[in-house]
Amino acid sequence: MDCVTFHVNGRETTLRDVSPTTTLLQYLRGPMRLPGTKEGCAEGDCGACTVVVLDAQAPGGPRWRAVNSCLLLVPLLHGKQIFTVEGLREKPGDEGLHPVQRALVDALGSQCGYCTPGVVMSMVEACHRPDLDAEWKLDDQMCGNLCRCTGYRPIREATREVAGSRPPDRLSAALAQKPEPQPALDYGTDSARGPQRFWIPTSWAALFEVMEAHPGHRFIQGATDLGLDVTKHGTHFDALISLQGLDALRTLEVDGTRWSVGAGVKLADLEDASDEALPPLSRMLRFFGSRQIKNSATVGGNVCNASPIGDLAPVFLALGATFIAAAATGERSIAADDFFTGYRTTALAAGELLARVEFDIPQASARFASYKVSKRREMDISAVAAALRVEVDDNDIITDARFVYGGMAATPARAHSAEAAAVGSPFAEATFEACAAAVASDFTPMSDHRGSAWYRSTVAANLMRGFYLDVSGTPMPRLSDRPSGTVLGGTPA
Ligand SMILES: Cc1cc2nc3c(=O)[nH]c(=O)nc-3n(C[C@H](O)[C@H](O)[C@H](O)COP(=O)(O)OP(=O)(O)OC[C@H]3O[C@@H](n4cnc5c(N)ncnc54)[C@H](O)[C@@H]3O)c2cc1C
Numbered sequence: 005m006d007c008v009t010f011h012v013n014g015r016e017t018t019l020r021d022v023s024p025t026t027t028l029l030q031y032l033r034g035p036m037r038l039p040g041t042k043e044g045c046a047e048g049d050c051g052a053c054t055v056v057v058l059d060a061q062a063p064g065g066p067r068w069r070a071v072n073s074c075l076l077l078v079p080l081l082h083g084k085q086i087f088t089v090e091g092l093r094e095k096p097g098d099e100g101l102h103p104v105q106r107a108l109v110d111a112l113g114s115q116c117g118y119c120t121p122g123v124v125m126s127m128v129e130a131c132h133r134p135d136l137d138a139e140w141k142l143d144d145q146m147c148g149n150l151c152r153c154t155g156y157r158p159i160r161e162a163t164r165e166v167a168g169s170r171p172p173d174r175l176s177a178a179l180a181q182k183p184e185p186q187p188a189l190d191y192g193t194d195s196a197r198g199p200q201r202f203w204i205p206t207s208w209a210a211l212f213e214v215m216e217a218h219p220g221h222r223f224i225q226g227a228t229d230l231g232l233d234v235t236k237h238g239t240h241f242d243a244l245i246s247l248q249g250l251d252a253l254r255t256l257e258v259d260g261t262r263w264s265v266g267a268g269v270k271l272a273d274l275e276d277a278s279d280e281a282l283p284p285l286s287r288m289l290r291f292f293g294s295r296q297i298k299n300s301a302t303v304g305g306n307v308c309n310a311s312p313i314g315d316l317a318p319v320f321l322a323l324g325a326t327f328i329a330a331a332a333t334g335e336r337s338i339a340a341d342d343f344f345t346g347y348r349t350t351a352l353a354a355g356e357l358l359a360r361v362e363f364d365i366p367q368a369s370a371r372f373a374s375y376k377v378s379k380r381r382e383m384d385i386s387a388v389a390a391a392l393r394v395e396v397d398d399n400d401i402i403t404d405a406r407f408v409y410g411g412m413a414a415t416p417a418r419a420h421s422a423e424a425a426a427v428g429s430p431f432a433e434a435t436f437e438a439c440a441a442a443v444a445s446d447f448t449p450m451s452d453h454r455g456s457a458w459y460r461s462t463v464a465a466n467l468m469r470g471f472y473l474d475v476s477g478t479p480m481p482r483l484s485d486r487p488s489g490t491v492l493g494g495t496p497a
């Protein structure tokens with residue numbers, strides 16, 4: 005059986021008898037004695053545990069990604085390089101501070117210092133990103149790092165100072181090296197709760213062989229859902245199969261208007277790709293978790309956890325997407341409408357995985373927008389999400405409608421009565437008033453801590469009204485740059 009091997013701050017580390025469900029954070033602070041990386045929440049919400057990982061397979065070439073080490077299981081690091089806050093300093097003493105540390109000191113961006121290592125590591129990604137060219141992108145870069153005492157203005161100013169600066173550090177040197185392919189892994193340990201195995205197959209044949217030999221397996225990608233089962237529920241996983249070794253799953257192909265999005269595509273990359281081409285998708289991704297979450301989380305993980313409040317599903321349903329399932333016997337297509345079969349269940353059969361999602365970019369006749377309503381704008385789960393789309397002919401008559409809501413039922417679901425009220429009617433305010441009224445008969449939402457049934461129904465109807473106003477001017481409106489009470493204007497360096 006293999007060992008797990010990766011590089012931390014330039015030094016190789018090898019794991020043998022460490023449980024595969026050990027998180028990177030536990031491993032850093034425990035056996036590696038690198039306590040600079042902090043634990044705040046152990047669930048991806050605070051950013052204290054942020055480190056950077058070199059993603060050698062990233063589209064457009066290798067890049068450093070800020071990630072939450074509290075969610076990553078150590079075998080997911082196999083063959084990778086990571087840096088923690090301890091690895092930034094190249095010389096002892098003050099002059100050894102990395103430029104991001106110096107910028108944070110100069111901006112007075114730290115008080116108690118608990119959040120600071122995580123803040124610094126998110127800034128490290130910022131300094132190696134060439135695309136932080138708008139104010140909202142700075143917010144987005146840092147929104148996964150909570151700080152309870154400094155206030156965000158100094159942190160943000162320090163981030164703006166270093167954004168895109170690409171200092172000649174060890175991380176730049178690593179980017180210049182030829183990227184290594186993902187090595188395969190077959191790892192396992194015994195524990196008091198029983199044996200645990202973890203595989204990273206690097207070919208379809210190897211994947212299907214492991215799947216067949218271990219029918220009780222679970223797939224793992226970014227671990228931003230599955231990692232919580234480990235850290236919060238103490239779940240014992242005995243057979244985990246990572247899909248990160250299959251390059252085909254990381255591919256996002258565009259052929260004319262047809263998009264094919266691999267199940268392993270990271271949400272940060274999908275957000276970039278859809279920014280201009282498909283604003284309803286990038287709108288949904290703007291307020292999806294944090295930069296660290298989007299750097300790890302994948303399309304397949306979001307769709308296959310089949311949460312009724314998973315944010316991508318409404319957009320895919322509104323697009324009329326096709327989900328491609330792969331098995332040892334071949335592939336089959338599942339219409340998005342048929343994919344979610346019940347609360348957290350999908351149409352994937354035993355022996356299948358989601359390989360990719362395919363859809364066409366809407367034509368000029370489409371009016372399409374998406375909405376996420378949550379208690380907080382940043383880092384919150386939807387109370388209600390909606391992806392609303394109509395096709396309109398030359399006479400301004402609606403010829404087709406797909407109104408899809410999340411948070412209103414056990415699965416993401418279409419509002420069929422509202423769609424019926426729209427089709428054949430003029431694109432006019434009165435039509436959308438009728439659609440808003442019809443939404444009430446489409447769903448019987450539940451009441452929970454995110455919102456009462458009344459609240460959800462009212463929001464769903466109001467989103468329909470807002471949709472009409474939004475798309476009356478622009479067929480697929482983009483989100484405007486966000487205003488913020490604590491943030492001063494200006495352009496990043
Ligand atoms: C702090 C935080 C904030 C979050 N914010 C949001 C949010 O705003 N909106 C939202 O929708 N979600 C959110 N999530 C949930 C989560 O990040 C997403 O659902 C994410 O897309 C999951 O992707 P992953 O790659 O991490 O999945 P994983 O955790 O690796 O896997 C999730 C599930 O999918 C299965 N799976 C993965 N890939 C496949 C495949 N190809 N075929 C079959 N099964 C597969 C796994 O077996 C597992 O059951 C958040 C999570 C955290 C921790």
Ligand code: FES
Nearest residue numbers: 044045046051074
């Ligand atoms: S410890 Fe809070 S995000 Fe990891």
Ligand code: FES
Nearest residue numbers: 115116119151152
């Ligand atoms: S400096 Fe105290 S939490 Fe940020």
